Every structure is written in structure tokens, then in C-alpha cells.
Amino acid sequence: MSSIIYTHTDEAPLLATFSFLPIVEAYAAKAGVNIETRDISVASRILAQFGLADDALAELGDLAKTPEANIIKLPNISASIPQLKAAIKELQEKGFDIPNYPESPSTDEEKEIRAKYDKVKGSAVNPVLREGNSDRRAPASVKNYAKSHPHTNKPFAEGSKTAVATMGAHDFASNEKSVTMPADDTLSIVLETSGGDTIVLKEGLQVLEGEIVDGTKMEVAHLQAFLHNAIAKAKADDVLLSVHLKATMMKVSDPIIFGHAVKAYFADVFKQYGDDLAAAGLSANDGLGGILSGLDALPNGAEIKAAFEEGLANGARLSYVNSDKGITNLHVPSDVIIDASIPALVRNGGRLWGADGSEDDTLAVIPDSSYAGVYQAVLDDVKANGPLDPATIGTVPNVGLMAQAAEEYGSHDKTFEIPANGTVRVLSSAGDVLIEHDVETGDIWRACQTKDVPIQDWVKLAVGRARATGSPAIFWLNETRAHDVELIKKVNAYLPEHDTEGLEIKILAPALATSYSLARMRKGEDTISVTGNVLRDYNTDLFPILELGTSAKMLSVVPLIAGGGLFETGAGGSAPKHVQQLVEENYLRWDSLGEFFALVPSLEKYADQADAPAAKVLADALDRATGTFLNENRSPGRKLGTTDNRGSHFYLALYWAEELAQQSDDAALAEAFAPLAKTLREKESTIAEELLAVQGKPADIGGYYAVDDEKTSAVMRPSKTFNEALAAF
Ligand SMILES: NC(=O)C1=CN([C@@H]2O[C@H](COP(=O)(O)OP(=O)(O)OC[C@H]3O[C@@H](n4cnc5c(N)ncnc54)[C@H](OP(=O)(O)O)[C@@H]3O)[C@@H](O)[C@H]2O)C=CC1
Ligand SMILES: O=C(O)CCC(=O)C(=O)O
Numbered sequence: 001m002s003s004i005i006y007t008h009t010d011e012a013p014l015l016a017t018f019s020f021l022p023i024v025e026a027y028a029a030k031a032g033v034n035i036e037t038r039d040i041s042v043a044s045r046i047l048a049q050f051g052l053a054d055d056a057l058a059e060l061g062d063l064a065k066t067p068e069a070n071i072i073k074l075p076n077i078s079a080s081i082p083q084l085k086a087a088i089k090e091l092q093e094k095g096f097d098i099p100n101y102p103e104s105p106s107t108d109e110e111k112e113i114r115a116k117y118d119k120v121k122g123s124a125v126n127p128v129l130r131e132g133n134s135d136r137r138a139p140a141s142v143k144n145y146a147k148s149h150p151h152t153n154k155p156f157a158e159g160s161k162t163a164v165a166t167m168g169a170h171d172f173a174s175n176e177k178s179v180t181m182p183a184d185d186t187l188s189i190v191l192e193t194s195g196g197d198t199i200v201l202k203e204g205l206q207v208l209e210g211e212i213v214d215g216t217k218m219e220v221a222h223l224q225a226f227l228h229n230a231i232a233k234a235k236a237d238d239v240l241l242s243v244h245l246k247a248t249m250m251k252v253s254d255p256i257i258f259g260h261a262v263k264a265y266f267a268d269v270f271k272q273y274g275d276d277l278a279a280a281g282l283s284a285n286d287g288l289g290g291i292l293s294g295l296d297a298l299p300n301g302a303e304i305k306a307a308f309e310e311g312l313a314n315g316a317r318l319s320y321v322n323s324d325k326g327i328t329n330l331h332v333p334s335d336v337i338i339d340a341s342i343p344a345l346v347r348n349g350g351r352l353w354g355a356d357g358s359e360d361d362t363l364a365v366i367p368d369s370s371y372a373g374v375y376q377a378v379l380d381d382v383k384a385n386g387p388l389d390p391a392t393i394g395t396v397p398n399v400g401l402m403a404q405a406a407e408e409y410g411s412h413d414k415t416f417e418i419p420a421n422g423t424v425r426v427l428s429s430a431g432d433v434l435i436e437h438d439v440e441t442g443d444i445w446r447a448c449q450t451k452d453v454p455i456q457d458w459v460k461l462a463v464g465r466a467r468a469t470g471s472p473a474i475f476w477l478n479e480t481r482a483h484d485v486e487l488i489k490k491v492n493a494y495l496p497e498h499d500t501e502g503l504e505i506k507i508l509a510p511a512l513a514t515s516y517s518l519a520r521m522r523k524g525e526d527t528i529s530v531t532g533n534v535l536r537d538y539n540t541d542l543f544p545i546l547e548l549g550t551s552a553k554m555l556s557v558v559p560l561i562a563g564g565g566l567f568e569t570g571a572g573g574s575a576p577k578h579v580q581q582l583v584e585e586n587y588l589r590w591d592s593l594g595e596f597f598a599l600v601p602s603l604e605k606y607a608d609q610a611d612a613p614a615a616k617v618l619a620d621a622l623d624r625a626t627g628t629f630l631n632e633n634r635s636p637g638r639k640l641g642t643t644d645n646r647g648s649h650f651y652l653a654l655y656w657a658e659e660l661a662q663q664s665d666d667a668a669l670a671e672a673f674a675p676l677a678k679t680l681r682e683k684e685s686t687i688a689e690e691l692l693a694v695q696g697k698p699a700d701i702g703g704y705y706a707v708d709d710e711k712t713s714a715v716m717r718p719s720k721t722f723n724e725a726l727a728a729f
């Protein structure tokens, strides 16, 4: 039997699900549409590793490779080590018999436990489900809504000192080497040390004919020098210092780079107490927060803590994630995610927040130069031409190469912190050297894979979107970067397989493509960005945040290569600060528009898969209801006392029921929904009052990573009148 699978995830999207899913289930049931749920929260994925929960992620990963897939995927936590440890602790406190996270595993048993936890760490969900490329855009209704309700992109102050600092040499971008495989093969990655030892870093690496394989390294000595210089520059310029990485998706390399930033910033502390910290298992890679909270257990903990405080007082002024709580940019590797954080800085006039909560210009440190130029180009444009005006600007949708863990986002099982000086080689099964780098201890070496079938599908999707919209499609590829050179050859080979007559299709290096797209945007023109996996991620926060104020309002479709559908909701994340707000004041500002948008194509797909025309009626009605929802401005406000997430769901339910009651494609459905539409309309003010009445007091959801279902449901469904109307339906 066909089903739509709705995922339970984490944090704000999970909370929203407690309110929204009962509505979806009730409406779907009337149309005979089968909805199932699967729990892929970080808590459930931990339990699954120890046989205490179903491995729903593995199941959905298999499903994604079949034409039957119809999955609605809400954003989920990509856990850093501190988050993973917190989730483990919470589950243990709830009585689950699971082991601690082994910090430095030595026995086989510990190594096995560590390997299990490593499967849950970082971005462990999205790469498994994303068996297709990415099509993310602002639907026309959203773009029009943004034009008529523009948010503010603040102007940069005259003489703004905000800038990007990046290496430009000796980094991943500049050391990259790339080959396209002439045939299927099994590769190995080997380090020959200068002492004459051979260390096999990876064996049995399967590759297919036509697959692009890259290898590159970040040279640690140069990284350290760069970080010291950047810190000195921020101090000399008297601006905030802020490090922007993607420690979740780049879960091996970026925590290490983050650790170097922590060590560079607190150089004196690490010089004096580095051995003490290492002996206590306190790693800079886990951030300042983890170190500080572990100091109490050390005999000289108070002394070390004082040294960190002195470092903070004397060092460059750090940007803060939460100045009220004293959480700095260097506290948690996953707190500041580059895709969401730099656009927020641009939206805010180039300013971030300092220790006392006041705003200031910022040196945004992006160590690797592969994509830093995109952000520098945005800063240059906004400084020269003023803020982008959401009321008039065009849109930059994205077609992203993502399938089968393409490019950097699939590199973590091939990323190594090099243990000794020597040479790393990628070898074919015949022993030929495909890629070779001299390395030094501590360098970060990595390989990436990009399969040919996804590339073909990506080119096709790009041409399809260009044809459907008439907008130019720009491939953001850099002819001076090794990987992109291989990709450009393929793009040029596959484009002629499609009808591109009359379409504007160009290849531009990322920084140029940025300026080109921004210039068109300022003229109100639309430009499709066709990018690799990393820029897919970056651009689908960058442009939405500038155009719409948020990436929550995005349509995010993944047409799976095997024929199924994965419908992601919005382009942003799981918004941890929204959970805090709910717990503190029973207000949830999560915007579920992404969920509403995902449900429309999912229902349409179901209509085809199950030959169920009623599902199409539901989809059409939901599409129109979403239009009304936008016109009536029913998205949650940011502040207490306005309609929040729960109220927004009520209004969607009302408009959706009314559309269903009014339509004439399916008389039985119209009849079924008429009484509900009437009740909800009549009781609108009662329901709205009941929903408002609960705001302003703390709310108890019985957990963070593993919330209590009953308590959370009570919090998220506080309107007795609305609940009764749905129950009676
Ligand atoms: N698809 C996925 O599974 C994704 C998961 N993540 C994960 O989410 C976690 C948190 O990441 P973080 O970097 O904080 O990024 P988030 O996108 O979760 O948060 C950044 C900010 O985006 C805005 N935002 C995002 N979505 C919504 C929404 N639906 N409604 C209202 N506002 C929204 C809010 O800010 P503002 O006040 O500026 O509006 C929010 O505080 C990480 O574990 C990360 O890996 C991140 C991205 C995608
Ligand atoms: O998987 C993740 O950690 C984040 C994904 C993300 O940011 C995106 O796809 O836009």
C-alpha cells in the first residue's frame, strides 16, 4: 500500500509536528490517504544503534532508492559531540541502558561503541535520504508575499569594517587534485610516512566509471598562521571576530579546524595548560563550552578557568551566540553554521553581537577559500550598492548537485588528520597513483566522490527549471579549481543532450556568479543558481534570507533518481533557540510554511502512486489555502502575544477545510468537510483566544532530545475547542 511517510525529527520542527500532524492525519483520512510516521530524531537514532528502537533511518534510506518513496523530511539536528553527549545523558536519565560516549576508545568494545555513536554524529540523516538532487525555490506566492510584506535588510554603516578573511593558499581549494575514473575500480588511500611506514587510511573504496574523485589537503601550519593573523587583524581593527564553519555536514574536518581556532585564540592558555586539558580528555575541537564545563573535575580547574577568562578579556572581541548566557562563537562547533550565520550578518547591516549584546562590525573568518569569495562578493555588492530591497528584488532559486553524497558533503569517511609527515596517495587497484600529496603531521587530507549519474540528472534538472521559468541558469563552477574542471567537462558533454534552444545557460566562477546574480536581482530579474552540494546548502539560506527574511518559506523538493519523492520542509534547520522560547514562555515562532509546501507535491505524488484522485483534491485545496494563509499574513510572529506556530496551524486548517468544502472536483469530500469548515469559522475567535491564553508562562515538554509525547502534545494542542472539532470530524 502506498503511504506518505512523515518524519519525526528534533527541536522546533518536532514541536510543530505535535500540532500540525494531527490536522494532516485527520484530513488525509477523509480522502483515504495513508500517512505513516517514522522517528529519525537524534534520540531515536541513538537508541536504534543499541537495538532499543527501530532503525527508521536505514529503512527510509532503502525506501529512497525505490519509486515508491514519498517522504516528508523535516529538518533534524546534526549533532556535534557536545550535543551527542547531552542526548546520551538525557536518555540514560530516562532509564535507557546505553553506554557513555567513549572519548578515547582503547578496547575493542569501546571502539565498537564509538563507531555506533559516530554513525549518529553530525549530518547523518540528510546524506542517507538524499538519493536525488535538490530543487529549492521560493514559490511565486511567497515571493509576492515578501514583496508586499518586505522585511528589513539593514544598510551597512558608512565605512563598515565588516569583511571576510580566508586563506587563499595552502587550503582545500588550492591543493585540490581531481580525476575522472576511466572504469569501475576499487581504490585505496595510503600514507607513506617519511620514516618508511605504510599506513592504509582507507581500503575498498568503490568507484564507478565516470565518477569524479578529488583529493586535497588543508596545511595545518598555514591554517594556524592564518588564524593567528585573523585574530590579530580583528583586534587591530577593533571589530568582532567570528569563525564560520559547517561542523555538522563537514563532521570530521570542520571540528578540527574549529579546534585550531579555539587553540589560536587561547594560545597562551593552551601553551600553559594544554597537557592538563588533553589528559582530562578536554578537546578544543568540542569548543570552549565543553572545556569549561569539564574543568571542575580538574585539581587546577579554577586556575585554568581564570586563564580562559583572561584570554577572553585580552583577546580580540568575540562575536556571541547568546551574550545573556555568555555563549561565544567559540563555545560549540555546531552553534555557528556558515549557511545560516553569514546571511543573518548581511541582513543585519554587517553586524554581529558582542559580549554585552551590542552590535558591531565583524571579521568573518572562513578558513578555506573554496566558497568564501561568494560571501565577500555579497559584502562588496551591498557596501557599494546599498541593502537589497525585498520589495523589488528578483529571486535566485537553486538546482543543487546533491545525490549520493556528492562532493565535500560525502567526504567524512575519507577525511584524515594526518598522523605523520609523508605522502598520501590514492591508488587504483592496479597500483597506479591517481592523486598524491606531500603532507605534514596534523594536516587534514580528504577525498571526495561525485558519481556520474547524479551529474547527468543535475544537468537535466537545471535545463528543466530554466525551461519551466525562462530564467537564465548559471552553473557556479570555477575553471581554476581542479574538481570544477572535471565537472565543467561533463556539463559541456551533457548539455547538448537536452533542448537548450533559446535558454540562457552559462558557466561562471562562484564569486562572479554571485555578482552577476545580484546585479540581475537588483533589476528585479531572476537567475537560477546551478551549484554543487556545498553552494546548494549555502545559497539556499543566503538568497532566501535576503529575499524573504528566512529560509523557512522555501519549497525544497528532492526528485529521487529512482523515481520517488523526498520533500524537505524549508531550507533552514531545527532552530534550537525556538525551543528555548517555547519552554520559557510557551511561544513557538517556528514557521511551518515549509511543511505546508512539502505536503502539496507529496499529496500530488501520492495521487499518482496510489491512483487516488482524492489526494490531488487535497493537494489543490492545500495549495489554495496556503495562498490565503499568506495573503492573510498568518505566519507566526516573532514575539509573545501574536499568533504563534499553533495559531498558524489552526488558520491553515480553517482555510484548507474551506477550500475542500467549496471545491467541486470531489463532491463527497466537499460534503465531508463542510461541517468542519463551518465549525472552525464559527469558533475562530474562541480558538484564537484559547491559543493566546496559554502564552507567557513556562511550558513543560518533559525533555529536550527525547520529549515526553503526552506533555508535548498537551502543550502543542492547547485549544480544547479546536481539538474537539477535529475529534468530532
Ligand atoms: N534540513 C536539515 O535537516 C537542516 C538541519 N540543520 C540543523 O539544524 C540545527 C540548527 O542549525 P542552525 O545553524 O541554528 O540553523 P537554523 O536554520 O536551525 O536556525 C537559524 C535561524 O533560522 C531561522 N529559521 C530557520 N527555520 C525557521 C522556521 N521554520 N521558522 C522560523 N525561523 C526559522 C531562525 O532565525 P531568524 O531569527 O534569523 O529568523 C533560526 O533561529 C543544526 O543541528 C543543523 O545541522 C540545519 C539546516 C538544515
Ligand atoms: O544536514 C545538515 O546538517 C544540514 C543541511 C543543510 O543545512 C541544508 O541542506 O541546507
Ligand SMILES: [Mg+2]
Pocket (backbone or CB within 6 Å): 339, 537, 538, 540, 541, 571, 572
Ligand atoms: Mg543549509
